[in-house]
Every structure is written in C-alpha cells, then in structure tokens.
Amino acid sequence: xxxxxxxxxxLGLKLAESLLNTxxxxxxxxxxxxxxxxxxxxxxxxxxxxxGIELEVLKELNIETYDLLTACTGSDETNVLICxxxxxxxxxxxxxxxxxxxxxxxxxxxxxEMGIDHIVNPDLATANEISRYLSxxxxxxxxxxxxxxxxxxxxxxxxxxxxxxxxxxxLGLEDLLIVAVxxxxxxxxxxxxxxxxxxxxxHVMGESKRISQLSERLxxxxxxxxxxxxxxxxxxxxxxxLARQLRLANVAVTIVEQDKARCEYLAxxxxxALIIHGDGTDINLLEEEDLQSMDAFVGASGFDEQNxxxxxxxxxxxVGKTIAKISRxxxxxxxxxxxxxxxxxxxxxTASHILRFIRGGRVVSVSLLLGGEAEVTELIVGDNPAVIxxxxxxxxxxxxxxxxxxxxxxxVIIPNGSTVINPLDRLIIFxxxxxxxALDVFMKPxxxxxxxxxxxxxxxxxxxxxxx
Numbered sequence: 001x002x003x004x005x006x007x008x009x010x011l012g013l014k015l016a017e018s019l020l021n022t023x024x025x026x027x028x029x030x031x032x033x034x035x036x037x038x039x040x041x042x043x044x045x046x047x048x049x050x051x052g053i054e055l056e057v058l059k060e061l062n063i064e065t066y067d068l069l070t071a072c073t074g075s076d077e078t079n080v081l082i083c084x085x086x087x088x089x090x091x092x093x094x095x096x097x098x099x100x101x102x103x104x105x106x107x108x109x110x111x112x113e114m115g116i117d118h119i120v121n122p123d124l125a126t127a128n129e130i131s132r133y134l135s136x137x138x139x140x141x142x143x144x145x146x147x148x149x150x151x152x153x154x155x156x157x158x159x160x161x162x163x164x165x166x167x168x169x170x171l172g173l174e175d176l177l178i179v180a181v182x183x184x185x186x187x188x189x190x191x192x193x194x195x196x197x198x199x200x201x202x203h204v205m206g207e208s209k210r211i212s213q214l215s216e217r218l219x220x221x222x223x224x225x226x227x228x229x230x231x232x233x234x235x236x237x238x239x240x241x242l243a244r245q246l247r248l249a250n251v252a253v254t255i256v257e258q259d260k261a262r263c264e265y266l267a268x269x270x271x272x273a274l275i276i277h278g279d280g281t282d283i284n285l286l287e288e289e290d291l292q293s294m295d296a297f298v299g300a301s302g303f304d305e306q307n308x309x310x311x312x313x314x315x316x317x318x319v320g321k322t323i324a325k326i327s328r329x330x331x332x333x334x335x336x337x338x339x340x341x342x343x344x345x346x347x348x349x350t351a352s353h354i355l356r357f358i359r360g361g362r363v364v365s366v367s368l369l370l371g372g373e374a375e376v377t378e379l380i381v382g383d384n385p386a387v388i389x390x391x392x393x394x395x396x397x398x399x400x401x402x403x404x405x406x407x408x409x410x411x412v413i414i415p416n417g418s419t420v421i422n423p424l425d426r427l428i429i430f431x432x433x434x435x436x437x438a439l440d441v442f443m444k445p446x447x448x449x450x451x452x453x454x455x456x457x458x459x460x461x462x463x464x465x466x467x468x
Contacts, residue, residue, distance in 0.1 A: 001025065002066045003358065004091075006052030006082050007073035008035045010327065011097060011122065014351045015070060016045050018372060019358070021436045027061065052082050055089075064090030068358060072097040080114050087115030095354060099123055101240055101269075118357050122346035125353060127241035129344055130323050134227045134296055135249070141342045143367055144208070145378045145428045146407040151211040152376065152428075153220070154182070154203045154369075157196045160218045168194050176206035176214060177414050179404045179430040180374060187373045187432060189399055203369070205376075205404035205428065207412040227251060227295040227321065233280040233310050234301030235259075235266045238325055238346070242298065243273050254289060256280040281306055283313055296321040304328050311340045329372070348372060364426070374432050376404070379442060381425045386441055393417035400432030401439070 001024045005012045008030035016026050016039075026045040029052040030036055036049045050057045052071065063069065069086040071079035076098045083094035095118045103110065107119050136142060142153040157163040163171065168178055169192035181188045182201035188194070196202070204214065215221035230246055232239045235257030243253045243266075253273040257263050263277045278285045280301065291297070297314035299307025304326045311322035323342045326335070335343040348368045352375075355366040364378040381387060387395065392403060392415055406413045407426035413419060421427075431439060 001068070001358075003027070004029060004052075004061070004063065004066050004069045004086075006030075006069065006071045007079075007097075008032070008039055008047075009072065009074065010347045011072045011350055012070075013039065013043075014329075014347045014372060015072070015354055016043055018351055018355055018368070018433070020044065021434055023437055023440060024358075027066075029057070029061075053078055053085070055085060058086060058089055066091050068093045068095065070095040070097075070354060076100050076103065080110060080116065083116045084114040093117040095120060095357060097122065097350070099237060101237060118354075120350050120353050122350040123237035124241045125349045126238050126325060126344055126346040127245060129349055130238075130242055130298060130300075130325075131245045131249075133323060133342055134230065134246070134251075134321065142211070143376065145365065145376070146405070146412070146426045149208055149407055149410075149412050150205065150405045150428050151208040152179070152203060152205040152404070153211055153215065154201050155218075155220055157200045157202055158198055159220070163196055163202075164198050164200075166196055168192050168196070173204065173214065175210050175414055176204050177402070177404050179203050179205050179402050180369075187369070189402065189432070203430070205430070206414060207405070225295065225320065229294045230254070230296045230298060231256065231286070231289070231291060231294045231314070231319075232298045232300055233307065234299065234325075235262050235275070236300060236302060238300040239298075240266060240269065242300065243270050247272055254294075256286065256289070281310060286310075286314075287317070291319065292317045294319050296323065298322075299324040301325075304331055308335075308338060308340060308343070312338060315339055315341075372433060374400075374430065375436065377429050377431060377439060379427055379429070379439075381421055381423060381427060381442060383423055384442070387421050388423055389420060391418050391420050395441075398435045398438050400435035402430045404428050404430050 003019060003024050004027045005016055006029045008028050012028060016028050019026050027048060028039060028045050029048045029050055031051050033049050036047045039047050063086050069091045071082040073079055079096040079098060083096045087094050094116050096116050098119050099121055110116060111119060133141060142151055144151050168190055178190060180203040181190045181194060229252045231254045232242060233256050235255045239255055243255060246253050254276060255266060255273060256276045256278060258279055260277055263275050266275050276289055291314060297311060297319045299311045301307055307324040311324045315322050321341050324340050326343045326345055352366045352368050356363055362380040362382055364380060367376045369375060403415050405428045406415050408422060
C-alpha cells in the first residue's frame with residue numbers, strides 16, 4: 001500500500017511514524033526544507049521538499065499509483081484543493097484535515113463535490129473525547145469497544161490503596177485482563193509475577209460491567225454525581241466545540257478567554273454560555289468566578305504548560321475532574337505523576353481516526369496509547385482460514401500482542417490460550433507499535449506457511465495472555 005502525507009506538521013509526522021511498522025510505503029511532502037531534513041534524521045520514509053498543491057509535483061510523484069493521500073497542512077482550503085487535485089489525477093482515496101468551525105455544516109457537500117473520502121477535525125475529535133469523559137462516572141480515563149460491551153481503563157496505582165508493591169497475580173482482579181503497565185514512559189507487557197511500583201499506570205480490559213464494578217471497588221468512580229458545571233480555560237476551537245456539546249447536554253459552561261475579540265465571537269456563536277474576558281491563569285479571577293463549585297475544569301488553551309498548571313490548581317480547589325489538552329508528546333511521560341485526571345493529545349486522537357480509515361475493511365477502531373507507543377485495535381474476523389478455528393496458543397502471537405477480549409455471539413470472553421477464534425468474532429487487541437504489522441494476519445489470508453510463520457517472523461518474542 002502506498003500513502004502520501006502532505007504536510008509534515010505534528011499530525012503528518014505522527015501519521016508517518018505510526019505507519020512505519022506496517023506494510024505501507026509512506027511519502028512525506030512538505031515545503032519546509034529544514035523540516036524535511038529533521039524527518040530524514042528520524043524517520044525511514046521517502047521525503048519530498050515541494051508544494052503538494054502543485055499539479056506538476058503530484059504528477060512527478062506518480063500520484064495515480066497511490067492508494068491514499070492525506071492532506072494535513074495548516075490551511076483547510078489548501079487541504080481541500082490538494083485532495084481534489086489528487087483524486088482527479090487518479091489517487092484512489094483522499095483524507096483532508098479541516099478545522100474551521102464555519103465549515104462544519106458544509107462538510108457533506110465538500111466531500112461530495114471535491115472528491116474527498118474522509119475528513120478529520122482534530123479540535124472536534126478532542127472535544128468529543130472530553131465530552132465523552134465528562135459524561136462517564138469514572139474519575140480515570142476509559143475507552144469503550146464492541147459497541148460498549150468492552151471497556152478499558154488506566155489508572156495510577158498510587159491512587160489505589162494496597163496496589164504498590166503487589167504482584168499482579170495477587171490483585172484479585174477476576175474476569176479482567178491487565179494488558180499493560182506503563183512505567184516511566186515505557187510500556188511493559190506484564191506477567192503474573194510483575195510487581196507494581198509507585199506511579200505505575202495499569203491498563204485493565206474487560207466486560208464493561210466488570211470494569212464498572214472494579215472502578216467502584218477501587219474508588220475510581222463517582223457514579224452518584226453527574227457533571228453539571230464545567231469551566232473551560234481557553235476559548236479556541238476546542239473550547240467552542242466542547243461548549244456547544246455541553247450546552248446540548250444541559251451542562252452549565254463558563255469559558256475564560258483572554259482575547260477580547262475572541263470573547264465577542266464566542267458570545268455570538270454560543271447559546272447560554274458564560275464568557276469571561278480575563279487571564280485564565282489568574283487564580284484569583286477563577287475563584288471569583290466560583291471555581292470551587294465546578295464539577296470539572298478543562299485546560300483547552302494553546303499552551304500545554306498553562307493547561308497543566310491550571311488543572312492542578314483546579315484540583316487543589318476541589319474540582320472533581322480535570323482535563324488538559326496537550327500537544328507536546330514528551331509531556332506524556334510525566335502527566336500521570338502530576339495529578340491531572342486526563343491529558344488528551346489532539347494529534348494522537350486524529351491519527352487514530354486516520355489509521356482506522358487506512359486499515360479499513362473489518363477494523364472498527366484504533367486507539368493510540370502513551371503517545372503512540374502502543375495501540376488498541378478492534379476488528380471483526382472475516383472468513384480467514386489462517387485464524388478461523390485455531391486456538392490463540394496455536395497462533396504463536398508476538399509478545400507485544402495481547403487479545404484482551406473477544407465478543408462472540410453477543411457475549412464477552414476474556415480469552416486464554418485455548419480460546420478458539422470464530423468467524424465474525426470481534427477482537428479487541430492490545431498491540432505494541434513495533435508489532436503492529438503482525439495484525440495483518442487477522443484481516444487477510446496468510447502467506448508462506450500460515451499465520452504462525454508470519455507472526456514468528458514479525459517478532460522475536462512470544463507471549464499471549466496475562467490473566468490477573
């Protein structure tokens with residue numbers, strides 16, 4: 001498969017990086033020679049220093065031979081035009097990043113008329129994730145799979161009494177699977193004798209009702225209190241999208257924004273939201289605006305440090321949930337030690353959506369974890385003789401791949417080595433980035449000796465299942 005990415009910004013780089021370990025040939029196009037030089041130093045992809053909107057450039061790159069083009073430059077209009085040109089020149093599919101809220105009501109028309117197959121909006125996707133988190137009873141971040149039947153939560157073991165210093169086999173997590181442990185920015189595939197250390201992040205997957213029971217038992221949920229009042233620090237695109245969604249859910253919204261012109265814009269485009277013109281980093285201002293009465297605080301400004309700092313101050317003021325929008329991937333490793341409930345990266349969220357579209361077919365969802373060090377993929381098994389009727393133990397899975405749950409006939413199964421894969425089973429698979437290519441065997445018939453041969457050639461280590 002050949003993929004062209006036009007625009008080597010944060011999203012373009014993350015997408016190229018995420019595709020490196022898959023059977024995809026990536027071409028990265030950007031007008032900035034210095035950016036291209038840095039990419040060449042860090043990523044093994046074909047780079048082109050050119051303007052992707054020029055017809056001659058697309059023709060010289062033989063765009064008609066590409067399966068997909070993703071346009072993620074800083075301009076919505078440029079992205080639309082690049083996709084339209086690429087499609088007319090023979091590119092099979094195109095994806096455009098469009099962020100402007102003014103275009104949200106026209107997206108269907110833009111797709112149909114401009115030959116765009118898929119549109120992604122990082123700010124809207126981030127607002128959706130924040131809104132989803134605020135609607136849940138968990139005080140920790142969670143993901144849902146298999147139409148809500150399967151959930152995964154991750155939490156800092158320091159939040160839970162009695163977890164630090166224990167081995168996984170002694171935690172008493174029945175009918176649940178600990179798929180990974182994040183430690184000092186590194187993702188560890190654990191086993192029963194793995195001992196938990198202070199500030200470890202445990203990723204647990206299982207049937208949704210079991211996850212809910214675990215959250216209540218460990219004090220990670222607040223099911224009796226619904227979020228009714230939210231303060232948003234920063235009135236940019238994420239703040240605007242989020243406020244619209246919260247108002248539709250009858251949640252009272254207060255936005256603190258420093259730019260006066262932006263405040264006037266927000267007041268014109270939001271119904272019944274309180275817009276405060278002032279410095280959101282001034283804790284005295286926030287206290288005057290009744291910060292301590294808020295159920296949640298969202299740091300959504302354009303500055304990671306300010307978002308994190310104000311979330312910490314909100315937490316100290318007694319706010320139940322704090323969410324920070326962050327852009328810098330190197331902050332991921334320290335977030336869980338700071339006490340912020342959730343930190344969301346728009347780039348990772350958007351890259352996940354694009355990866356799901358690229359893999360297509362039977363892939364239902366893709367979620368990037370720990371800045372892209374690992375992912376959770378949900379897929380539906382087709383009529384694939386390489387895996388159908390085989391037990392998981394027979395597949396010889398790489399150590400970095402763990403099937404966390406299987407939905408068979410509407411029932412959620414936490415698998416073990418003897419579990420057999422059937423047609424139309426939904427698999428929720430945890431996978432380290434380096435082993436992503438091995439997922440191909442679940443989506444297409446294997447070559448040269450079957451699935452075991454392919455998997456063993458994709459990774460040196462083997463593993464499978466760590467049932468707590």
